[in-house]
Amino acid sequence: xxxxxxxxxxxxxxxxxxxxxxxxxxxxxxxxxxxxxxxxxxxxxxxxxxxxxxxxxxxxxxxxxxxxxxxxxxxxxxxxxxxxxxxxxxxxxxxxxxxxxxxxxxxxxxxxxxxxxxxxxxxxxxxxxxxxxxxxxxxxxxxxxxxxxxxxxxxxxxxxxxxxxxxxxxxxxxxxxxxxxxxxxxxxxxxxxxxxxxxxxxxxxxxxxxxxxxxxxxxxxxxxxxxxxxxxxxxxxxxxxxxxxxxxxxxxxxxxxxxxxxxxxxxxxxxxxxxxxxxxxxxxxxxxxxxxxxxxxxxxxxxxxxxxxxxxxxxxxxxxxxxxxxxxxxxxxxxxxxxxxxxxxxxxxxxxxxxxxxxxxxxxxxxxxxxxxxxxxxxxxxxxxxxxxxxxxxxxxxxxxxxxxxxxxxxxxxxxxxxxxxxxxxxxxxxxxxxxxxxxxxxxxxxxxxxxxxxxxxxxxxxxxxxxxxxxxxxxxxxxxxxxxxxxxxxxxxxxxxxxxxxxxxxxxxxxxxxxxxxxxx
Ligand code: UN1
Numbered sequence: 001x002x003x004x005x006x007x008x009x010x011x012x013x014x015x016x017x018x019x020x021x022x023x024x025x026x027x028x029x030x031x032x033x034x035x036x037x038x039x040x041x042x043x044x045x046x047x048x049x050x051x052x053x054x055x056x057x058x059x060x061x062x063x064x065x066x067x068x069x070x071x072x073x074x075x076x077x078x079x080x081x082x083x084x085x086x087x088x089x090x091x092x093x094x095x096x097x098x099x100x101x102x103x104x105x106x107x108x109x110x111x112x113x114x115x116x117x118x119x120x121x122x123x124x125x126x127x128x129x130x131x132x133x134x135x136x137x138x139x140x141x142x143x144x145x146x147x148x149x150x151x152x153x154x155x156x157x158x159x160x161x162x163x164x165x166x167x168x169x170x171x172x173x174x175x176x177x178x179x180x181x182x183x184x185x186x187x188x189x190x191x192x193x194x195x196x197x198x199x200x201x202x203x204x205x206x207x208x209x210x211x212x213x214x215x216x217x218x219x220x221x222x223x224x225x226x227x228x229x230x231x232x233x234x235x236x237x238x239x240x241x242x243x244x245x246x247x248x249x250x251x252x253x254x255x256x257x258x259x260x261x262x263x264x265x266x267x268x269x270x271x272x273x274x275x276x277x278x279x280x281x282x283x284x285x286x287x288x289x290x291x292x293x294x295x296x297x298x299x300x301x302x303x304x305x306x307x308x309x310x311x312x313x314x315x316x317x318x319x320x321x322x323x324x325x326x327x328x329x330x331x332x333x334x335x336x337x338x339x340x341x342x343x344x345x346x347x348x349x350x351x352x353x354x355x356x357x358x359x360x361x362x363x364x365x366x367x368x369x370x371x372x373x374x375x376x377x378x379x380x381x382x383x384x385x386x387x388x389x390x391x392x393x394x395x396x397x398x399x400x401x402x403x404x405x406x407x408x409x410x411x412x413x414x415x416x417x418x419x420x421x422x423x424x425x426x427x428x429x430x431x432x433x434x435x436x437x438x439x440x441x442x443x444x445x446x447x448x449x450x451x452x453x454x455x456x457x458x459x460x461x462x463x464x465x466x467x468x469x470x471x472x473x474x475x476x477x478x479x480x481x482x483x484x485x486x487x488x489x490x491x492x493x494x495x496x497x498x499x500x501x502x503x504x505x506x507x508x509x510x511x512x513x514x515x516x517x518x519x520x521x522x
Contacts, residue, residue, distance in 0.1 A: 011136040013317075013482035018133065024358060025380065027132050030122035031356045043069040043220045044079060044242055046247040047086035048235025050081060053243070059219055061126045062364040063354055069126060070490035072218040075243030076338035077186050077501045080210070080251035083239040087181040087208040088257050090236025095178050095206045095376050096522055099158040103150040106204055109147040109231035113139060113196070113224075120192065120223050124355070128188060129363035129398070131355040134318055138192045141485065142224065143505065145197035149483040152509040158511065169522040176513035178206030179285065180259035184254045187265045188366050189321045192219035197485075197503055198287065201236065203228075205512035207260070211250055212303070214265075216366055218242045247267075254279075260285040260512065264323075267291050267419070267444070274498055287511055288492065288498040291323045291419045292447030294480040295440035297462065298339055299453035300332035303474070309450035310479030311425070312474075314450065316350060316403040318363050318414035320423035323496070324448045324470070324481040328416060330436040333429040340427070342409075344389050348402050351353045352394055356466045364398035365422060371399040376423045377415060378404060381424070387408030417443050435457070441467045444495030446471070469493050469502055 011018065043050035053073040061067040073079075093101065102311060113166070115118065117139050122145070124135040129224040159176035182202035186195035191213060199209050213221030225240040241248050252258060253273055263273050263286070270290035277286040296314070298307045314326035331339050355363030365371055371393065378391045381404075390402035404424045409415065430436040440449060448470040460471050469491045470483055483490040483504060491502025501507040 011133055011140055012024065012484050013134070013137045013141075014477040015133050015137065016477060022073075023136075024132075025134070026118045027121060034122045034126065035067070035423075039070060042073075042218070042515070044073045044075055045084045045225045045229065045238075045240040046079065046085075047090075047178070047239065048229075051082075053079060057215075058333060059127065062129045062399050063126050063356065064367055066397055067126065067413045069123070069219055072222075072242045075241045075248045077243050077247055077251045081211045081255070083241045083254065084181055084255050084257050086239055087210050090234060091180055091208045093234065094203075094208050094237045095225040097206075099153050099204070099206065102206065103153055103204060105232050106146055106150050107460070109233065110143040110200075111148075112227040112230055113143040113146070113192075113429065115228065117224070120220065121221050124192065125356050125363070128191060128318075129215050129355055129366065130318055131361055131363060132358065132491075138190055141190070142192035143194055144485045146200035147507050148504060149197075149200040152506075153381040159510070161223070163200050163517065166416075171520040171522075173518050175509060175518060176205075177516055178513055180207060180279055181257055182207040182209050183258050183261040184211045185210055185252070185263045185265065186211070186213050186217075186262070187220070188214040189318060189323070190218040191220035192224060192312070194264045195221060196291075196458060198264070199224075199228075199238065201503075201509045202260075202262070202512050203233070205224075205509055205515035207512055208237045210241060210252060211260075212241050212252060216245065217243075217330035258284070258339045260286040260287075264289040265291075267360065270498070271495075277487050285511065286498055289323065290496055291421070291445060291500075292325070292496050293417060293419050293443045293445045293494065294324060294326055294448045294468070295328040295330060295449075296326050296450040296452070297436045298329070298438055298480045299334065299451070299455065299458055300330040300334045300457060301455040302336060302452035303454055304339050304342055306474055306476040307339060307479070308346050310450060310452065310474075311343055311474040312346040312350075313477060314479040314481045315425040316347065316362055317478065318424045319362055319401070320425075321366060321370075321377060321421050322481050324420075324483065324490075326450065326480045327420065327425055328332035329425055329427045329467055330430050330440060331427060332436075333431055336429045340388065342417070344405065346476070347389050347405060348375070350403050352400050352402065353396070360425065362403060364400050366398065370422060373403065374401045374424070377420055377422065381406040381409055381415065381426070384413055390423075392487070419445070433461070434491045437462075437465050441465075448480040448483075450475065468495055469497060
């Protein structure tokens, strides 16, 4: 039988289910095939060459802790330094290549990712614990983010634009130029999109890249590296280093030859990098995306079926481990009981288990430490409020926990403000919309937020007052989650992001370049 082209199946985070049996067959085959070949050793990639360290670490699947997916290199400071040196040496050639050629190479890399959809999706499911649609969505988002950065270069003619002139003898223009060596440090939860997206932007703009994935997700990082390599990205232009955050990551952050960085991860680490990047000899650009504590407000004029579905998907998709996940839910007192009934009912229908099995919508949490955090948070919430649903670890060979809804937790409890990054949502009744908005905004984060109401004036009120970078109204496929490049830009306000510019719309790739004004007089 001939294999259907991968691009026939376009899965996004809003895809609720796919009726196409071919998609499921190809994914199942890829999982079986991967399991048969698991346990190999994978290199780093520096200056176009595979690089092996003295020590390796095992990547264990959170889905099944008996499954060693592969062995990855425990890179050292020297490896990090070599990667920066390689990127620095390769920079002039890549910078001077016409942007049209750079973009052609990067579009090839995006197409290779789409071609490898099922293999990469299978790896991501086992590496992160994503269900099949979330995993396939992440692969496609990675490819689309790379394409979107290429399109941005093209639509703006490489960012060389004329300025006003005094006469025919004056030629004035503004040109955006790359910075040099760009570091990309990515998180575990979207190991494709949040690595390939920023790398694609940095490369399209003409920077060279040193990429370090989260310690939990080296495998997807390697597959991304292979796609750039196979697309013809020249040696030294894209480098891949693995190892500890404190050794390899810190060496990259501290390196004087690094011109800019994109970090996606926790608020504490992000803020430390921003501070360190502003205390050198001169300020250097730091694009930081740093988590959320995302609220939903349900009005008494809401369609409660839409609201319950959107909240369930946002609170528990990918086990609550999205920075876009819903974690605070404010429901009008008049409709709270009716809403809770629907919300609990939908939540009780979630199957938790091996996410490569089609019937399981939630997989495990990422690692032992997250599994322990979950138990600690639940004990705390149980002591101070009610666990309306879930609250248990589920056993098995992986880190499985129940989707959890906490109610009646006092307003001053610290977990109303702290990002948990787990499938736990806290619910509270409100009497007055303005009071709900005040609480919704009263956190250090401002990433995503959702609103449910069938009243136009209320909708406008929400859009006018909510302090966050990504707003959704009446979205049943995800009340706060599921941004897609070109359709929703994605970036945070306040403690959620450092630049005020979001990925996926009009202003992102420009952050990887600085402006030069050129005036020539004949
Ligand atoms: C994240 O949540 O960590 O909007 C990144 C979403 C996805 C993921 C964003 N695009 O839910």
